[in-house]
Amino acid sequence: MSEAAERPKAAKASRRAWSGAIQGRSEQFELKRQVVLRTAARVFSERGFHQTTLVDIADELHISKPTLYHYFRSKDEILLEVQQMAIAQIIDVPLEPESGHSTGLQQxxxxxxxxxxxxxxxxGTCLIMTGVLPLQPENRLIVRxxxxxxxxxxxxxxxxGVADGSIAPCDPKITAMLFFGAMNWVPYWYRTSGEIAVDGLVQRTLDFVLTGLEPRT
Amino acid sequence: MSEAAERPKAAKASRRAWSGAIQGRSEQFELKRQVVLRTAARVFSERGFHQTTLVDIADELHISKPTLYHYFRSKDEILLEVQQMAIAQIIDVPLEPESGHSTGLQQxxxxxxxxxxxxxxxxGTCLIMTGVLPLQPENRLIVRxxxxxxxxxxxxxxxxGVADGSIAPCDPKITAMLFFGAMNWVPYWYRTSGEIAVDGLVQRTLDFVLTGLEPRT
Amino acid sequence: MSEAAERPKAAKASRRAWSGAIQGRSEQFELKRQVVLRTAARVFSERGFHQTTLVDIADELHISKPTLYHYFRSKDEILLEVQQMAIAQIIDVPLEPESGHSTGLQQxxxxxxxxxxxxxxxxGTCLIMTGVLPLQPENRLIVRxxxxxxxxxxxxxxxxGVADGSIAPCDPKITAMLFFGAMNWVPYWYRTSGEIAVDGLVQRTLDFVLTGLEPRT
Amino acid sequence: MSEAAERPKAAKASRRAWSGAIQGRSEQFELKRQVVLRTAARVFSERGFHQTTLVDIADELHISKPTLYHYFRSKDEILLEVQQMAIAQIIDVPLEPESGHSTGLQQxxxxxxxxxxxxxxxxGTCLIMTGVLPLQPENRLIVRxxxxxxxxxxxxxxxxGVADGSIAPCDPKITAMLFFGAMNWVPYWYRTSGEIAVDGLVQRTLDFVLTGLEPRT
DNA sequence: CATGAATGAGCCTTCATTCAT
DNA sequence: TATGAATGAAGGCTCATTCAT
Known part of the structure; x- marks a missing residue:
């Protein structure tokens, strides 16, 4: 029921362009592109896509607005790439090499x-909090x-898991969506800088979903 | 991980202004106001707040854009009232008159x-899917x-519940947020017009949260 | 070899919006649309399409820029309609009802x-001087x-005319294009406010094309 | 009434920078300058001055945009020089050394x-089709x-000619402008690659202007 | 000489909001 | 009450031009 509190601007970042995040030489282009993406993702999540102007992003990086167009064709493309980065983090890595040996629960x-x-x-936070509605229809389909x-x-x-007995019988569709809900809502209340580390959050989430609130005798 | 599918435009509504939803006499003002709110809520959820223009809402109601200003001071106010309506549905009704007799689990x-x-x-769908970021800061605080x-x-x-033993020991804060996540995500995948009725959805959700995925011996 | 000299701004027009050109009641919309078109045509011809901003046109009419969008969807559409107006003046009026009785020369x-x-x-001046290159490809085809x-x-x-002997034998294609050239160039040097009236110009043009520069014995 | 058809991109030119048009040694600078001018003239005529970006010209030459600034101070200067080149082709060569011996008609x-x-x-095509409106006012005056x-x-x-009897009596001013019109419109419909060679076009033009369309007995 | 990178200036377009009828 | 007309404000995007390498 709550949502992202504005982050404290990180002391307005260092005064140098690109916030000093770039040192390399020729692969700088790709590096800068990544910096733009991450910055944009953060600001989009904080203020919302439409409340964020390209000037906002440029200012954050101490560059000018047209410079963004050296790296991206449009504001829409920036959001698309941000969301694709998030999705790739899950999709591109196969779940486990020798998956034959692990139970559904382990997976x-x-x-x-x-x-x-x-x-x-x-x-990932931007993927969830910004959603796909701001995207052009064709890009929306890609992310969906x-x-x-x-x-x-x-x-x-x-x-x-249900098949191998490591997970209690359940409707996979409904269960998956409720489960995703529990996790997708995390950006709205969890801060990595808070008391609980990410590992802890994973554990709490697993506890919540695996054990259930009903007392086990 | 999924999100709102566009609703099928409700058969383009009846051709008459206000979609024929208004018949009363003098309290019509408040009635019309409600119709605007509900329509706006629906369209905001479907297309997003900033993708929705006042003309979109007016068209849906077969009225003109300035007419909306007879009922609301601003677009922001519309969203604020929509979200307050949702919140009121929970806040304004005390959970149970004689709550002393029921366990935490029952509650x-x-x-x-x-x-x-x-x-x-x-x-409620609009409260979740639109979020508070589009609101003016002062209104945002109200909804928050x-x-x-x-x-x-x-x-x-x-x-x-933990105290009376009807609920297994847990961290109320974390548990609540994960629980809300599971429910708040519902608008992104559940359709009331689908196979499962709302009652069914409530049951599934309770099952998911109470029983847990780990098989109980 | 010369081209339009900037017209003397017509004493900056009357101070009233729409330059006082609108008096009617309900068909005002179409009237205003026409006034915008004519003004735009004039300014486009004077300064060139891309050198003319929508503010230029709006200022000329003492209205604001967004008001133009009440009457036209885009700058491109304005130019398209201007050019279509010009073309319609020729295309829409059949050359002569009882064309059977007139010779080619008369026609x-x-x-x-x-x-x-x-x-x-x-x-017409805008059609020639602005040309179709500024138009969107699809609109370009329409004008072409x-x-x-x-x-x-x-x-x-x-x-x-060649068939009926009223015109000397000639290649219709080449002749037509050279002829059109003589006429299309008129906007670059002729001013209706000058010594020669339009009727006179027509006569001079006919003289030039019909008689030829070679002395007739 | 027609205008430039897009030229077929000249087989996308050879892949080498400067399209292989430069081989010399030290006067290369001036040569390259000429190549830029001719390329720019062609592209300006095809797409229009404002529709042509410096990148378009640079791409055509397989060079980069800033390189153009080694040869010209601005886009405006390029157009100015192009048009001056065209004008010089007529102005700089005296019409005939011993002009006393030739009639006006021969001249x-x-x-x-x-x-x-x-x-x-x-x-020349660029001089006509682009016109002087895109030029800065001071450069405009030069070309005019x-x-x-x-x-x-x-x-x-x-x-x-009128004086020596080789040309029929006429108003030189009007006649000249109509005549120029016939010729200036040529770029809008004539292609050197078509059926008629330039010599042929000259002849057709003279026929059109000298003989006249009225049958001579 | 050449060029990748960066930017100032400017324009079209949109839209919430106001106003006169 | 209702609305067509009008607009101020603002944002995305382009592009000629400059600069550092």
Whole structure:
């Protein structure tokens, strides 16, 4: 029911352009691109996509607005890439090499760990909090496809777990969506800088979902 | 990981202004106001606050844009009232008159039932999907306050349940937020017009949260 | 080899919005639209399409820039309609009801009269001086089509004249284009406010084209 | 009434920078300058001055945008020089050394030949199709002055011809402008790569202007 | 000489809001 | 009450031009 509190501007960052995040030489282009993406992701999450102007992002980086267009074609493209980065963190890494040896429950734990790590990151937070509505229809489809693929991953894990007995019988579809809800809401209340580390959050989440609130005798 | 599918425009509504929803006499003003609010809530949720223009809302009602200003001072005020309507559905109704007789678990069940009913409604859906970022800072505080109050309600219930033994020991804060996450995400995937009725959804949610995924021996 | 000298701003027009050109009641919309078109045509011709901002046009009319968007969807649409107005002046009026009775030469004279009247008008001048390059590709095709149709008209007239002996044998294609050139260049040097009236210009043009520079014995 | 069809990109030019047009040694600078001018003239005519970016020109030459600034101070200067090149082709070459021996008609024929050769060239085409409106006011005056000088040339020739009886009596001013119109419009419809060679075009133009459309008995 | 990077200036377009009828 | 007309404010995007390497 709550949502992102504005972060304390990080002491207005260092005065240098690119906030001193760039030192390399020729691969600088890609590096700068990443810095823009991460900054944009953060600001989008803090203020909302439409409340964020390109000047806001540029200011944060101590660069000018047109400079952003050296790295991205449009504001929309920036958001698209941010969200694709988040999705790739889950999709691009296969769940486990020798997956044959692990139970569904074990896989689920690993998945939750990775998903939460993604969601508390700037990119993942932006994926959830900004959503896909601001995107152009065609880009919206791209991100939705990625999201659906991630959802499918969890459903598969649940099915496997139910099959091998490591997870209690349940409807994989509904369960997955309720589970994702619990995790997707994290950006609205959890701060990595708070008392609980990400590992702790993963553990709490697993406890909540695995044990259940009903006392076990 | 998924989000709102565009609703099918409700058969483009009847051709008459106000979509024929107004018949009364003098209290029409308040009625019309409600119709605007509900329509706005729906469209905001479908397209996003900033993607929705006042013309969109006016068109949906077959009225003109300035007419909206007879009922609301600003677009911001519309959103504020929508979200306050949602919050009021939870806040304004005390959980149970003689709450002394019920256990925490019983209260939790009632709370979940009411909260989910609220969240699948146009107002509640808009509260979650639009969020408070589009609101003016002062209005944002108002809604946040309401959300916090609702969160507090659940924490209290959890504490009571843990105390009376009807709920397994848990950290009320974390548990509440994860629980709210599971429910708040509902608007992104659940359709009241689908296979599962709201009652069913409440039951599934309770099952998910109470039983836990770990098999009980 | 010369081109439009900037017109002397017409004493900065009357101070009233719409330059006092609007008096009607309900058909005002269409009237205002026409006033915008004519003003835009004039300014486009004077300064060039890209050198003309929407503010320039709005200022000329003592209205604000967004007001232009009540009447037109885009700057491009304004130019398109201007040019279509010009073309319609030629295309929409059949050359002569009882064309069977007139020779090609007679038809040619009428055509020249009408074409020159069109070309010295604001719309026609803009058609020639602004050209179609600033238009969106799809709109460019529309105007080109109209231009081609007009060219075809003259070719047909020339053919008929050659056939009936009222015009000396010639290649209709080349002749038409050279002829159009003589007329299309008029906006670059002729001023209706100068010594020669439009009728006079028509006569001079016909003299030039019909008689030829070679002395007739 | 028609205008420039897009030229077929010249087989996208050779892949080498400067399109392989430069081989010399030290006077390369001036050579490269010329290549830029001709390329710019061509692209300006095809797409229009404002639709052409410096990147477009640089790409065509397989060089980078800032490199253009080694040869020209501004985009405006490029256009100015292009148009001055065209004008110089007419102005800088005296019409005929021993002009005393030739009639006005003979001079006219030579003038037309040279003017049309100029106008079908990249520079001349750009002079006409781009016009002087995009130029800075001061540069505009320079080009206008040149154009006026050329117009004066023809008027003088016409006067001489009328005086020596080789040209039929006519108003030199009007006649010159109509004549220029016929020729200036050539870039809008004539292609050197088409059926008619430039010599042929000169002849057709002379026929059109000298003989007249009225049948001579 | 060449160029990747960066930017100031400017324009089209949108939209919430106001006003006159 | 209702609305067509009008607008101030603001944002995304482009591009000629400059600068550092």
């Amino acid at each position: 689920l734990k690993e998945f939750v760990s990775r998903y939460i790590s993604m969601i508390v990151d700037d990119f 496809k990625g999201s659906k693929d991630i959802e499918k991953m969890m459903r598969e894990i649940l099915r496997r | 939790l069940k009632e709370f979940v039932s009411r909260y989910i009913s609220m969240i699948v409604d146009d107002f 306050k309401g959300s916090k109050d609702i969160e507090k309600m659940m924490r209290e219930i959890l504490r009571r | 040619l004279k009428e055509f020249v009269s009408r074409y020159i009247s069109m070309i010295v008008d604001d719309f 089509k109209g231009s081609k149709d007009i060219e075809k008209m003259m070719r047909e007239i020339l053919r008929r | 006219l024929k030579e003038f037309v030949s040279r003017y049309i050769s100029m106008i079908v060239d990249d520079f 002055k040149g154009s006026k000088d050329i117009e004066k040339m023809m008027r003088e020739i016409l006067r001489r």
